[in-house]
Amino acid sequence: MPFPNPNTFHPIKLRDGTAHRGTVFLKAAIDHPRIEVGDYTYMSSHQPLEEPGDIVQRLAPYLWDFAPEKLIIGKFCQIAHGVQFITSSANHRMDGLSTFPFLVFGGGWDDRASKPEPGANTRVGHDVWLGTGAMILPGVTIGDGAIVAAGAVVAKDVAPYSVVGGNPAKEIRRRLSLKDAERMQALAWWDWPIDHIVAHEVEICGTNLVALEASAPK
Numbered sequence: 001m002p003f004p005n006p007n008t009f010h011p012i013k014l015r016d017g018t019a020h021r022g023t024v025f026l027k028a029a030i031d032h033p034r035i036e037v038g039d040y041t042y043m044s045s046h047q048p049l050e051e052p053g054d055i056v057q058r059l060a061p062y063l064w065d066f067a068p069e070k071l072i073i074g075k076f077c078q079i080a081h082g083v084q085f086i087t088s089s090a091n092h093r094m095d096g097l098s099t100f101p102f103l104v105f106g107g108g109w110d111d112r113a114s115k116p117e118p119g120a121n122t123r124v125g126h127d128v129w130l131g132t133g134a135m136i137l138p139g140v141t142i143g144d145g146a147i148v149a150a151g152a153v154v155a156k157d158v159a160p161y162s163v164v165g166g167n168p169a170k171e172i173r174r175r176l177s178l179k180d181a182e183r184m185q186a187l188a189w190w191d192w193p194i195d196h197i198v199a200h201e202v203e204i205c206g207t208n209l210v211a212l213e214a215s216a217p218k
């Protein structure tokens with residue numbers, strides 16, 4: 001069976017030929033002015049994912065289409081059920097005497113004393129696995145190849161090829177040494193042509209970095 005096109009809404013075909021309606025390639029499933037997502041990044045849910053607005057609401061419930069910040073997700077990321085990005089617009093103003101967001105009540109959103117300064121973008125690298133129910137807090141950057149454990153609350157940046165878990169999420173272990181992580185990022189297999197990637201699944205999912213480097217397109 002050919003590898004699905006990244007513009008496929010429901011890319012997983014079950015053995016009986018029907019689509020798994022709880023998994024979407026995000027690039028195909030949503031069109032949101034504040035979200036950038038790379039090819040083959042998927043999101044899964046225990047319930048069917050059908051409506052783009054509902055998918056965005058589950059993934060990034062505070063990312064209004066007029067929010068100043070962006071959510072930027074790389075290629076080949078794996079987003080499990082219940083993962084939520086709490087983006088910067090979710091933050092109330094914190095430098096005043098009250099955090100109450102008067103601006104969202106009664107209209108007139110601009111030029112209000114309770115309006116916070118724009119916050120940072122949230123970034124996820126390539127080939128990142130976000131486990132069930134992980135919560136990613138505003139402005140965090142998660143490096144390529146990282147794993148975020150189920151139920152983690154990620155409040156700080158996550159190093160490439162590290163595994164983090166808990167609340168607040170802390171490093172559980174590294175997947176690769178710093179040097180090997182740099183070699184993987186230099187190799188950037190996620191940017192290879194898809195046919196080449198699929199033909200080298202053994203090397204990409206194996207443990208021999210020299211063999212993977214030798215597999216790079218010439």
Ligand SMILES: CC(C)(COP(=O)(O)OP(=O)(O)OC[C@H]1O[C@@H](n2cnc3c(N)ncnc32)[C@H](O)[C@@H]1OP(=O)(O)O)[C@@H](O)C(=O)NCCC(=O)NCCS
Nearest residue numbers: 080081130131132147148149150151152163165166172173
């Ligand atoms: C993180 C995970 C991948 C396991 O990684 P691992 O390197 O094999 O970790 P281990 O099971 O050996 O545990 C290592 C340590 O991390 C801790 N840990 C593991 N998972 C954790 C979690 N979700 N939250 C907090 N701590 C966790 C363990 O308790 C252990 O702690 P210790 O060293 O103090 O004993 C796994 O626990 C997980 O969260 N998987 C997500 C699965 C999922 O959500 N799948 C959705 C379908 S895609």
